[in-house]
Every structure is written in C-alpha cells, then in structure tokens.
Amino acid sequence: MTLSSLAAFVGLCAILALTPGPDSFLVLRCSLSNVKAGLSAAFGSSLGSIFWAGLAGIGLAALLEQSAEAYRVVKIIGGLYLIYLGVSAFVHSRRSQIASQQHGGPGVSGQMRSSFFAGLVSCLLNPKVGLFFLAVVPQFLPSGEESFGLTMMLGVIDFAISMIYFGILSFVATKAVLWLKRPTVTKTLERTSAAILAVLGVGTAVSASS
Template identity: 60%
Template sequence: MTLPSILAFTGLCVLLALTPGPDTFLVLRYSLVRVRAGVAASMGSAIGSLVWAAAVAFGLAALLEQSAEAYRVVKIIGGLYLLYLGVSAFLASRRAGTEGAEPAVPRARIHSSLLAGMISTMLNPKVGLFFLAVAPQFIPANGASIGNTMLLGAIDALVALAYLAIVSVIAARAVVWLRRPRVTKVLERVSATILAVLGIGTIVSSAE
C-alpha cells in the first residue's frame, strides 16, 4: 500500500469517528463516572474494530453482505444489547439517586467497560460492511489482502481509540469541573436514555 492511500484511509476514519454513534455515547456514559472506565470502553471499541477487520480479511463478514437474514439477526442482537446497557444504566442511576449515593460504574470493574465497548462494536454489522465496502478500494490488486486489510483495521482502531479517549477525558474533566450531583445524574440518565433509544431504533429498523 502507498502512503497516499494510507493517509486517505486515515482521513476517512477520522471523519467517521467524528460522527456520533453508539460507541460515542457508550464511552460518554462510562466517562461521566470515571475516566479510566471511559478509556477502557474506548479500547474495547477499538478491539471490536480489529475483530471486524479480521472477519473481513478472512471472508467471514461477506456472509452479512450476502445474507439479509444474518445481517438482521446481528443487528437485532446489537440493538438488544444497547437497550440492555441503556436500561441497566438508567436503573442504576435511579437506585443510586434514591439511596443518596453517587451513580457510578463499579470502580473494580474496568474490564466490564472494555468488554461493553468491544461487544457493542462487534454487534454492529455496519462496521463490518464498512470494511467490506471501503477496504478493497485501498488495497492494491497484487497486494496481500489479509495483511493489508488488517493494516487498515489497525488504522481504524487507532483512530477510534484516540478520538474516543479524547471524548472520555473531556467528559470526565467536565464532570470534575462541574461536580454537581444533579448535573452528573442528568447527564448519566441522558446518555443511558440515548443508548436505549439507539437500541430500540436498531431493532425497529432491522424489522423493516
């Protein structure tokens, strides 16, 4: 692959990263409580992108493109997972508010944040279809398709990680700066609601 191709693909990844999606709101949700939880979710999302890149490289993701039913199943599962994350986060926030405690992601469970980010991205078939549609345009005809696809996947993962980590740090510092329980609670509930709405929207659109 040539340097101009790599730079062009990197620019495309930056543009896509700047478009708010489920991963952005998921990272925001965890970052509102603890910056390391948000960064962990960012890393999980990046790992999920690498998994999709590997699936495309080895031809597994092509099944989603060829089978509308497989695409619909993955999309529904992803929607249900987002709905679960949103509802559980909202209920946790309400319980904490009732008990007078700070709504929070358990401090000892940073790995759960990473897992949530990874699963959310892996259950988003649009990521796989993005690689299927875009990767071939940047891979030379006589090049090693598997190696080049994984290289593109690594670039996309690094761009996503950098952007989401920045979002995480900014969100966490904003909460520290405000440090008002009522504001924090509202922001947490809004982000949880957005996750739930995205999940419902995903499920509804998959039935069309």
C-alpha cells in the same frame, strides 16, 4: 498501498470516528463515572475494529454482505443490546447514587471491566463496522490482491484513530463532570446518555425488522 491511499484511509477513519453513534454515547456515559471506565469502554469499542478486520480478512464477514437475513439478525441483536445497556445504565445510576451514599459506590476495577466488555460487545454487534471493512477497505488494497496482513494493518489504524478520538472524548467528559461536580447535573447526564442508548437501540432494531 501508496502514501496517498493511506492518508485517504486515515482521513476516512477520522471522519467516521467523529460521526456520533452508539459507541460515542457509550464512552460518554462510562466517562461520567471516571476516566478509567471511559477509556476502558473506548478500548473495548476500538478493539472490535480489529476483530471485524480479521473476519473480513479471512472472508467470514462476507456473510453479512451476501445474506440480508444474517445482517438483519445481527442488527436486531445489536439493537436489543443497546436497549439493554440504556436500561441497565438508567437503573445503575439510581442504585449507584444510593450505594455511594451508603458504601462509597462500586470499585473502579469492576467499572473498568464492565465498561470494556460493553464497548467490545457493542462494536461486535454492529454489522455496519463489518460492512465497512468489506465494502470500503478493499478500495484501499492494491489492485488484484487480497492481503490479510494489509487488511489487519488497516484495522489497527482504524483502532488507533478510534482510540485517540474516544480517549479525548473520555477525558473531556470527565473533566466536564469534575468541573460541574454537582449531583443533579451528573445524574441528569447519566440518565440522558442512557436514554439515548436505549433510543438508538430501538431505532436499530425497528429498522432491521422493517
């Protein structure tokens, strides 16, 4: 791989990371609790790229490209999961408000674990990430070669870029909440981001079944 190809891939990953999507809203929602929860969601979501790179590198992810049914099933499951995240986030915002008044709210470690797994599962159930590594990554590999190692390296690069962007998003969101530290504003942001996740999930599931 030439330096120009590597630079082009980095630029493409940066553009895709900056494009708003379910992972961005998930990181934003988790960051409203605290920066550690936001970074955990960012790490989980970014780590999913390496998983998809591994599947693409050994050829298993080609199933999504060859089978419309498999792609549809994964997309529907991903949409349902986003709906679940949105609904559970909305319910959690109501319960956490009461719990924080009575018991001080859930522990940070518990939030970090749940945020990490939410980010990871969200990425793993997003077939578009798998198709990215199947359709786009080969364009940056040396002609006539299928290198598992190089594919994984590109996956790590995508992970790093996503982590940097999501990390910045998490810090900015957390600082904004601290600056606006008003219960009504925080509650509105939490429920709005939860609603966006649910709407994205409905849209994903409907587009897959149509």
